[in-house]
Amino acid sequence: MRPLRIGIAGLGTVGGAVLGNLLQNADRFADVLGRRIEVTGVSARARAKKRGVSIENLRWFDDPVELAVSPDIDAFVELIGGSEGPARVAVTAALGAGKHVVTANKALLAYHGFELATLAESKGVALLFEASVAGGIPVIKTLREGLIGNEIKRVYGILNGTCNYILTKMQDEGSSFEGALAEAQALGYAESDPTFDIGGMDAAHKLALLTCLAFGTRISIDEIHCEGIEHIRRADIEAADELGYHIKLLGVAQRTESGIEARVNPVLVPKDSAIGEVSGVTNAIEIEGDYVGDLLLVGPGAGARATASSVISDIVEVARGDCLKPFIVPAAMLKPHKKATLGAHRGAYYVRLLVHDRPGAMASIAGRMAEHDVSLESIVQRRPRKLDPGAAPKVNSNNTMQLVLITHDTVEASIRRALELIEQDGKIAGRAQMIRIEKL
Amino acid sequence: MRPLRIGIAGLGTVGGAVLGNLLQNADRFADVLGRRIEVTGVSARARAKKRGVSIENLRWFDDPVELAVSPDIDAFVELIGGSEGPARVAVTAALGAGKHVVTANKALLAYHGFELATLAESKGVALLFEASVAGGIPVIKTLREGLIGNEIKRVYGILNGTCNYILTKMQDEGSSFEGALAEAQALGYAESDPTFDIGGMDAAHKLALLTCLAFGTRISIDEIHCEGIEHIRRADIEAADELGYHIKLLGVAQRTESGIEARVNPVLVPKDSAIGEVSGVTNAIEIEGDYVGDLLLVGPGAGARATASSVISDIVEVARGDCLKPFIVPAAMLKPHKKATLGAHRGAYYVRLLVHDRPGAMASIAGRMAEHDVSLESIVQRRPRKLDPGAAPKVNSNNTMQLVLITHDTVEASIRRALELIEQDGKIAGRAQMIRIEKL
Numbered sequence: 001m002r003p004l005r006i007g008i009a010g011l012g013t014v015g016g017a018v019l020g021n022l023l024q025n026a027d028r029f030a031d032v033l034g035r036r037i038e039v040t041g042v043s044a045r046a047r048a049k050k051r052g053v054s055i056e057n058l059r060w061f062d063d064p065v066e067l068a069v070s071p072d073i074d075a076f077v078e079l080i081g082g083s084e085g086p087a088r089v090a091v092t093a094a095l096g097a098g099k100h101v102v103t104a105n106k107a108l109l110a111y112h113g114f115e116l117a118t119l120a121e122s123k124g125v126a127l128l129f130e131a132s133v134a135g136g137i138p139v140i141k142t143l144r145e146g147l148i149g150n151e152i153k154r155v156y157g158i159l160n161g162t163c164n165y166i167l168t169k170m171q172d173e174g175s176s177f178e179g180a181l182a183e184a185q186a187l188g189y190a191e192s193d194p195t196f197d198i199g200g201m202d203a204a205h206k207l208a209l210l211t212c213l214a215f216g217t218r219i220s221i222d223e224i225h226c227e228g229i230e231h232i233r234r235a236d237i238e239a240a241d242e243l244g245y246h247i248k249l250l251g252v253a254q255r256t257e258s259g260i261e262a263r264v265n266p267v268l269v270p271k272d273s274a275i276g277e278v279s280g281v282t283n284a285i286e287i288e289g290d291y292v293g294d295l296l297l298v299g300p301g302a303g304a305r306a307t308a309s310s311v312i313s314d315i316v317e318v319a320r321g322d323c324l325k326p327f328i329v330p331a332a333m334l335k336p337h338k339k340a341t342l343g344a345h346r347g348a349y350y351v352r353l354l355v356h357d358r359p360g361a362m363a364s365i366a367g368r369m370a371e372h373d374v375s376l377e378s379i380v381q382r383r384p385r386k387l388d389p390g391a392a393p394k395v396n397s398n399n400t401m402q403l404v405l406i407t408h409d410t411v412e413a414s415i416r417r418a419l420e421l422i423e424q425d426g427k428i429a430g431r432a433q434m435i436r437i438e439k440l
Numbered sequence: 441m442r443p444l445r446i447g448i449a450g451l452g453t454v455g456g457a458v459l460g461n462l463l464q465n466a467d468r469f470a471d472v473l474g475r476r477i478e479v480t481g482v483s484a485r486a487r488a489k490k491r492g493v494s495i496e497n498l499r500w501f502d503d504p505v506e507l508a509v510s511p512d513i514d515a516f517v518e519l520i521g522g523s524e525g526p527a528r529v530a531v532t533a534a535l536g537a538g539k540h541v542v543t544a545n546k547a548l549l550a551y552h553g554f555e556l557a558t559l560a561e562s563k564g565v566a567l568l569f570e571a572s573v574a575g576g577i578p579v580i581k582t583l584r585e586g587l588i589g590n591e592i593k594r595v596y597g598i599l600n601g602t603c604n605y606i607l608t609k610m611q612d613e614g615s616s617f618e619g620a621l622a623e624a625q626a627l628g629y630a631e632s633d634p635t636f637d638i639g640g641m642d643a644a645h646k647l648a649l650l651t652c653l654a655f656g657t658r659i660s661i662d663e664i665h666c667e668g669i670e671h672i673r674r675a676d677i678e679a680a681d682e683l684g685y686h687i688k689l690l691g692v693a694q695r696t697e698s699g700i701e702a703r704v705n706p707v708l709v710p711k712d713s714a715i716g717e718v719s720g721v722t723n724a725i726e727i728e729g730d731y732v733g734d735l736l737l738v739g740p741g742a743g744a745r746a747t748a749s750s751v752i753s754d755i756v757e758v759a760r761g762d763c764l765k766p767f768i769v770p771a772a773m774l775k776p777h778k779k780a781t782l783g784a785h786r787g788a789y790y791v792r793l794l795v796h797d798r799p800g801a802m803a804s805i806a807g808r809m810a811e812h813d814v815s816l817e818s819i820v821q822r823r824p825r826k827l828d829p830g831a832a833p834k835v836n837s838n839n840t841m842q843l844v845l846i847t848h849d850t851v852e853a854s855i856r857r858a859l860e861l862i863e864q865d866g867k868i869a870g871r872a873q874m875i876r877i878e879k880l
Contacts, residue, residue: 146578
């Protein structure tokens with residue numbers, strides 16, 4: 001059988017690792033597949049850049065689009081990144097020219113996955129993107145193939161290693177949010193502009209793809225409710241810990257009666273749960289299916305070699321032939337994403353308030369909760385105590401006390417309304433902190 | 441494209457769930473695959489048996505071999521079980537007749553996988569067996585496809601739910617081994633003759649398949665060192681717990697300098713490790729690859745619906761076409777399994793001794809350890825205390841004391857020899873208990 005000829009655009013650390021892996025496994029893949037996988041062309045920004053692997057014998061393309069449509073390739077591997085610009089142009093050109101595409105680009109797929117899948121299907125070529133979600137964890141293969149016989153009820157997990165690293169640091173070492181972020185940046189886990197990670201958008205892109213695969217709906221990044229971890233304070237981590245919880249940034253997508261609830265948000269999870277114990281940059285995804293029950297995958301969510309592991313898996317799949325459609329069912333059959341009303345979310349909530357230590361404050365707060373049918377499972381009020389140096393204040397100098405409440409199951413709209421009124425009543429300092437408690 | 445016509449032999453709970461799933465997903469699979477999956481024939485022991493799904497409209501075969509070679513099927517799904525007898529005959533016949541085969545039969549593959557894979561390859565048909573290892577967890581797909589670009593260093597895990605259930609009961613509820621086993625039998629988690637599970641053979645079959653897939657070696661069930669949990673006492677569970685460990689029955693396969701170390705054995709693992717926390721009938725498998733790093737899969741290791749989930753995944757893969765070879769590389773290229781010397785295993789050990797409370801006992805034991813270069817990390821000697829009712833004796837009436845030792849890393853042959861001599865010296869009552877401490 002003739003070789004599968006591939007072109008790789010983007011030779012950063014992931015691209016280098018992919019090249020190295022193909023070199024290392026060249027003979028093995030030939031044995032496994034009955035055909036060779038040959039890199040016939042590459043494209044990147046700087047030709048002379050020092051890489052772990054030599055690209056001397058590979059044809060160089062200044063323009064990734066030229067590589068994408070080259071008659072010398074059968075498959076185009078896009079490792080450029082970004083939802084627009086050269087990545088989008090090159091992938092579109094490659095598919096249009098009847099080339100298979102393998103990409104690690106979550107943003108491209110989150111925004112243009114539907115049109116790209118439609119194009120790939122019309123040309124009868126593969127569009128694979130295992131590396132775009134959760135790095136080295138084969139979660140897309142698991143949803144597309146391993147659990148193909150399941151109706152998925154819920155998929156959720158830790159999809160952003162940067163945030164999990166920061167939260168772990170705050171948890172384990174008592175770091176402040178700012179200190180943990182600075183350390184993540186120093187270690188290369190966070191970008192110099194970390195907004196995309198800590199604001200939850202990175203996780204939202206990944207969740208959009210998982211949602212589409214799990215529920216057979218069109219990708220709609222705009223329909224994903226997205227909250228980051230910027231507002232999580234050490235006081236929250238500590239209070240949650242005392243109550244038996246860890247705080248994690250989770251992406252959660254689940255079927256509800258009113259539609260699909262898809263959200264990225266910090267949540268409290270029991271500290272001894274499998275998800276609650278995942279620490280550092282590790283990712284973890286739990287999938288609930290009607291046949292399999294609960295399946296948990298835990299592994300590296302980033303890193304050049306782990307990401308390359310997923311890219312290679314896709315390349316080998318292309319070499320085998322006969323891939324499933326990009327989003328399992330034909331793109332034209334993907335249902336519109338019917339969004340569940342977020343206000344309709346029912347669950348328990350963690351609330352932290354800085355209460356002015358004046359008569360009647362507690363009565364007023366409790367009254368507002370009762371008015372909105374929010375009942376309380378636990379209440380922890382801290383007497384003022386000496387501040388730990390560097391700690392987020394549990395009490396502050398303005399004579400306030402920290403009040404932490406855990407509610408019984410309630411409707412989100414109710415607790416939100418109650419907290420709005422509590423803020424208006426002037427019994428608390430600053431804003432109320434509210435975090436969902438996730439039922440695992 | 442014309443339908444994939446399948447015949448199913450064996451209609452127990454798994455077979456029933458497979459039939460139900462194919463019925464439920466008939467239209468969806470047609471959309472996904474562009475072809476229908478049709479069950480055209482079935483075979484089982486009792487035609488009239490009550491099942492969740494009607495088989496009235498399916499052609500009945502009294503003889504599974506007749507079904508296996510029927511011109512009306514393209515793929516044969518074997519759910520009969522057993523390494524010999526009808527399962528082996530029917531699968532061999534099906535492959536010989538050029539039918540794809542999907543099976544959940546670990547014993548069949550552990551004993552005859554090599555010859556069956558050779559036959560399948562010579563006929564150009566698929567032989568898939570996802571359901572044979574770890575029930576609903578897609579671990580075989582992960583090794584075959586998701587991690588295809590990795591050199592696997594180690595694969596290990598909890599592969600037998602019955603044993604893990606028993607150990608969890610002993611751990612969490614203080615049950616005796618016998619009590620926990622009886623409960624597992626009452627709940628249907630253990631057979632009336634539980635030897636196959638608790639002796640470790642069930643896990644060894646699964647480990648043999650994982651070893652072959654991970655390391656590209658021929659299956660050799662006889663080369664797998666197999667110890668069960670029959671000798672684990674509550675005293676061990678309790679002593680391990682005090683030292684920060686849980687006892688788990690693990691299947692472990694790893695590359696070593698002297699060959700492949702493949703063993704099923706009870707081991708101590710840190711109780712806060714991911715594997716240490718897996719409780720009940722759940723299975724968990726960790727895979728270490730040179731690119732991906734560590735990947736952990738946790739899910740249901742048994743149960744009709746979870747197993748069916750894996751069978752269905754294989755059937756859909758057959759319907760797609762172009763599967764990889766049964767053991768990834770062509771069977772003829774599988775290397776002989778070069779067994780590592782187990783005596784060469786290096787690690788830490790847990791030792792529990794019932795020491796006669798006489799002068800010089802401790803000195804004699806410590807001397808034997810020192811002679812064999814075994815140094816001790818911790819020593820816990822219990823003063824006699826009142827027996828908890830129903831508890832395994834920490835001390836017994838014959839004036840012995842329990843001595844628990846944790847060694848530093850040492851060579852297995854040394855500690856074994858030291859314990860032999862200690863037994864011969866007559867300073868201890870009964871046999872020495874020795875359990876490996878697994879490095880995770």
